[in-house]
Amino acid sequence: MKFRTVMLAGVMVALLIAASPGPAMAQSVDSTFAGLEAYERGEFATAAAIWTEEAEAGDVDAAYSVGVLHALGQGIPRNDVEAARWFRFAADKGHADALNNLGNYYFEGRGVARDEVEAVRLFRLAADQGRADARHNLGFAYASGRGVARDDAEAVRWFRLAAAQGHLDSQMNLATFLTAGRGAAPDDVEAAHWLQRAAEQGDAAAEYRLGLYYLEGRGVTRDAVEGARWLRLAADGGHVGAQYTLGVMTLEGFGTGPDAAGAARWFRAAAIHGDARAQFNLGLMYVRGLGVEDDPVRALMWMRLADSFLSETANQDAAETRDIVAAAMTADQITRAEEMAGRCRTSGFQDCD
Structure with a gap:
């Protein structure tokens, strides 16, 4: 479960707790049309000047927006202390996104001393105004026992509220909890529903998990073709597990x-x-010339790169296959394969041809 802070147009991952997504900060800026118009043109310094003047005159939306600019370093130097100060000004006036963002700052210890209890208090105030990010953050706090006693049932309740509002990370977390039976009775059908909702937002991890559900018939009718479709979407989005799984399925003609x-x-x-x-x-x-040319040098290169896989006791047969391939090669071929593997590895797999 990852802790996520959301500001304007991006996602900042602050920490990883388990296997599915966790808390978040608001992504919008508020204030006058002039400041927003400048911001949308990419004139961040101009927007900062307009909003700072308005914030100093007591405008709550402008104060929140100045906090966002300080948090991201847009138009003004990045400064978490100043960001927290402006978020606090707006939060004290009840600004929901400022409450949530200030809660994130206390949760992470950014610009303020870490205080998870205060963070949860702020999240709750924002959640009571219906903010999906804050509801998600409360779910995360209850799931992790940070700032509040761990309570999986409460985590599920808050994740479900945020998920119903379309919050992607809450949809993923809720699916994880329902699959595992954490905080609620195990329910693969509902888990699949939330994975579908998340996958429809284009999230590769959700597409991958939903694809596996269709392959397994978990919470849905088993359908290898539909599973392959979702896996392909995830693979096209760069999901490595989906790419590997599709390789196996495509080779065997399963679902495709x-x-x-x-x-x-x-x-x-x-x-x-x-x-x-x-x-x-x-x-x-x-080695076998399947889909590629028969090339023992490249075969050994890739097998050498797979040492972490071959070193496992359960993969002795695979290691023996590698050794058989090497035994049929000349010393020069082996040297070239090892040089190619070294170059591929040191280039971060950018130079593997």
Whole structure:
């Protein structure tokens, strides 16, 4: 579960607690048309000047917006202390996004001393105004036991409220809790529903998990074709697990027509992101000339890169296959394969041809 802070147009991941998403900060700026118009033109310094003048005159929306600019360093130097000061000014006037953002600052200890109890108080005030981010953050606090006693049932309640408002991370967390039976009875059907909602927002992790649900018939009718469709969306979005899984499915013709060349492409996509299983399988493709040319040097290169996979006791057969490939090669071929593997690894898998 990751702790997420949201400001304007992006997501900042602050920490990772488990396997699914966690808390968040508001992404909008408020204030007069002139300041917003300048901001939308990318004239951040102009927007900062307008909003700062208005904030110093007591405008709550402007104060919140100045806090956002200080938090992001847009138009003015990044300064968490100043950001917290302006968020506090707006929060004291009841500004919901400022309450949530100030809560995040206390939760993380950014610009203020860390105080998770105060963070939860602020999240609750914002959540009571219906802010999805704040409701999500309360769910995260209850799930992790930070600033409040751990209570999975309360976490599920707040995640469900935020999820119903379309909050992506809450949808993912709620699916995780329902699958595991945390805070509620296990319910794969409802979990699949929330994964579908998240996947429809284009989230690759949700697309991947939903694809696996269709492959397993978990909470949905088993459907390999539909599973492959969601996995392909996730793979196209760069999800490494989906790329590897599609490689296997495409090679075997499961949920899609058999296509050795297509399988090799998916394995390579995952391999260059460091997936050792895909690296080994791609090596096998080169050994057998499946979807690629028969090339023992490239085969051994990819198998060498998959050492983390081959070193596991359960993969002795795979290690033996690598050794058999090497035994049939000349010393020069082995040297070239090892040089290519070294170059590929040191380049961060950018130079693997």
